[in-house]
Amino acid sequence: xxxxxxxxxxxxxxxxxxxxxxxxxxxxxxxxxxxxxxxxxxxxxxxxxxxxxxxxxxxxxxxxxxxxxxxxxxxxxxxxxxxxxxxxxxxxxxxxxxxxxxxxxxxxxxxxxx
Amino acid sequence: xxxxxxxxxxxxxxxxxxxxxxxxxxxxxxxxxxxxxxxxxxxxxxxxxxxxxxxxxxxxxxxxxxxxxxxxxxxxxxxxxxxxxxxxxxxxxxxxxxxxxxxxxxxxxx
Numbered sequence: 394x395x396x397x398x399x400x401x402x403x404x405x406x407x408x409x410x411x412x413x414x415x416x417x418x419x420x421x422x423x424x425x426x427x428x429x430x431x432x433x434x435x436x437x438x439x440x441x442x443x444x445x446x447x448x449x450x451x452x453x454x455x456x457x458x459x460x461x462x463x464x465x466x467x468x469x470x471x472x473x474x475x476x477x478x479x480x481x482x483x484x485x486x487x488x489x490x491x492x493x494x495x496x497x498x499x500x501x502x503x504x505x506x507x
Numbered sequence: 508x509x510x511x512x513x514x515x516x517x518x519x520x521x522x523x524x525x526x527x528x529x530x531x532x533x534x535x536x537x538x539x540x541x542x543x544x545x546x547x548x549x550x551x552x553x554x555x556x557x558x559x560x561x562x563x564x565x566x567x568x569x570x571x572x573x574x575x576x577x578x579x580x581x582x583x584x585x586x587x588x589x590x591x592x593x594x595x596x597x598x599x600x601x602x603x604x605x606x607x608x609x610x611x612x613x614x615x616x617x
Contacts, residue, residue, distance in 0.1 A: 424603060436551070436596060436607040449604060484550065494539040494600045498550040 397499030405505045411473040418487030426486040475506045509534040513608025530597035531579040537599040587615045
């Protein structure tokens with residue numbers, strides 16, 4: 394069984410550009426989480442979905458960030474416009490309906506905004 | 508909201524010794540406490556977890572203890588090996604809202 398899949402694995406962009414990060418959860422998992430990891434702030438929960446519906450987006454830093462989950466097998470995290478302080482590793486995680494709290498992480502996307 | 512504190516931030520032990528990492532949490536409603544291991548450049552991987560109705564759980568060389576009254580939980584690694592070297596994160600969760608500690612960088616010297 395494939396784990397959580399994220400793309401791209403690395404992204405380098407210039408300030409002001411739009412960035413879209415993608416995630417495919419583990420098949421059968423119905424909860425999906427987006428995290429950001431930096432040295433300064435550690436691992437932060439940005440938003441999570443349950444059955445494709447956003448449940449808590451209080452961790453989204455500002456309006457430049459948006460996330461969608463159009464179906465059970467795909468989610469995006471978009472930053473528009475991007476800024477250098479958005480540079481971080483962004484992880485997606487998913488969990489199954491019978492054990493929502495137990496989250497499995499994807500490999501992450503390392504984002505660098507110049 | 509939940510606040511998780513983790514200590515120490517760095518820990519260096521000799522191969523074969525034990526390592527203990529401690530975390531405290533603030534929200535008494537938290538009921539799930541996982542531990543993740545993250546190697547350099549890799550994803551966090553779940554290594555063990557404990558729920559609030561259990562005081563202790565063990566899996567080979569790894570054990571976790573939970574004191575709900577004091578709101579703290581600990582990770583114990585016995586007979587450490589160089590491949591245990593990584594950053595370890597504790598977390599506390601309630602209703603899918605997971606908060607992570609700042610991490611402990613464990614170095615096991617051969």
